[in-house]
Amino acid sequence: MAPSNKAAWILTARAHPMEVGVAEYPTVGAGELVVKAAAIAVNPMDWLIQTMGEQLFSFLKYPYCGGDDVAGTIVEVGSGVNNFKAGDRVFGVATGFSAREGAFQEYVVLKAAVTCPIPASVSFEQASVLPLGICSAAAGLYQEAYLGLDYPSLDPSPKGETLLVWAGASSVGTNAIQLAVASGYEVFTTSSPKNFEYCKSLGASKVFDYHSATIAADLIAALQGKKCAGAFAIQRGSEVVCFEVIAKVEGTKFVACAMPIFPDKVPQGLSAKFINAAAVAAPNEVGEMIWTKFLPAALENGKFKCLPQPVVVGHGLEKLQEAVDKGKAGGASAQKLIVTM
Incomplete structure (x- = not known):
């Protein structure tokens, strides 16, 4: 029974x-x-x-x-x-x-x-x-139609590129930072000042105050001389600042958005797309690489928190x-x- x-x-x-x-x-x-x-x-x-x-x-x-x-x-x-x-x-x-x-x-x-x-x-x-934070982060980071980053590993080689993650202390941001770092990318992120150390503990190399009136200029200045791997906009409305930043730095002109984005709001020369976490939840290459080949070992040895x-x-x-x-x-x-x- x-x-x-x-x-x-x-x-x-x-x-x-x-x-x-x-x-x-x-x-x-x-x-x-x-x-x-x-x-x-x-x-x-x-x-x-x-x-x-x-x-x-x-x-x-x-x-x-x-x-x-x-x-x-x-x-x-x-x-x-x-x-x-x-x-x-x-x-x-x-x-x-x-x-x-x-x-x-x-x-x-x-x-x-x-x-x-x-x-x-x-x-x-x-x-x-x-669970959902991992699927959402992986959907934006690894699918070819999004940022298309290299997959994570326990011993990643540096890729020489920097990813911008907006709202690093959020659930999706927390997972996005850890996954991107495990994929060999440098990560710049934003948060409130009280969460700066938290974001750094995840692997972010620099953290910026997203309440600052000069946040866009600060990020653009910090990314000068670097190749940007694109941006992950997690907080509602943050895609606007992400657009401004990636338009003015070298690298990938794409913003993965955790909130719905209207195509007519994307500036010319840039691309953006709303993530679909369910795509990673379905059996596919991204799901297998994250859930089967990376996470079990990464959690076991403490590489992923x-x-x-x-x-x-x-x-x-x-x-x-x-x-x-x-x-x-x-x-x-x-x-x-x-x-x-």
Whole structure:
């Protein structure tokens, strides 16, 4: 007999709060895992879907179970999966927009291709902060239609290029810095002054105050004599400054954008594109290079850090709405809100 399952549901479009209720226990499919959740992290996408989901994604069906980031223990392994077994501690990204694949439930379906073992030294809470941030960062950094950087390794050779990452203390920024450094690129980033040391601990060589009135001029001056590998604009509106900077320095004239960008807002001679994290969550070369070939070893030897720091809002599915609301209100700087199970 299958275990009972519960989920935090958005019952109708824009319904608030989520309601915890019965959910179908998922049947594991080929290439999939069923994971019993131990820690769930929330992301900006969660409150965006709750407040305007039907506008952003017309295909959403209600009741809706959302969420992307989860860490837990494998209870079932689907056919064709040879690198995991029941009892393994793992984290992964819940990739779908269906109730079956949402992370906001007790038992979650994950694709094995975007699931990673958790080292003994890492807690469920720490691991839960990574999944969507990694997919979003990798989507902008490595896909050929975006920045097209070289893949990361445990012993990267210097590429002689500098990447600009705007909002380095964010979840996506934290992962983008670490991945880019592991790929051999120098990283310049921006943050508030209180997070300068945090960004440097990730591997950024220089950090700039994004509140400064001279931020564009400061970045342009710092990049003189360097070859720029492009820019990753993570904060809303930051693509405008990134455009100004990369237009005036040598190198790649492309900005990967974590927020939607309208083509008519891109200056002539430059290119920009809104990232699609789901593209990396699907089985493909980028996903395999990051999730299978790099992350397990990089986490095991400490080359890649489980950051931002997790902040536990509470325990149980009933606390997810509080976590989502806190994220909408401003979240936590250089931290990520999670709920334990």
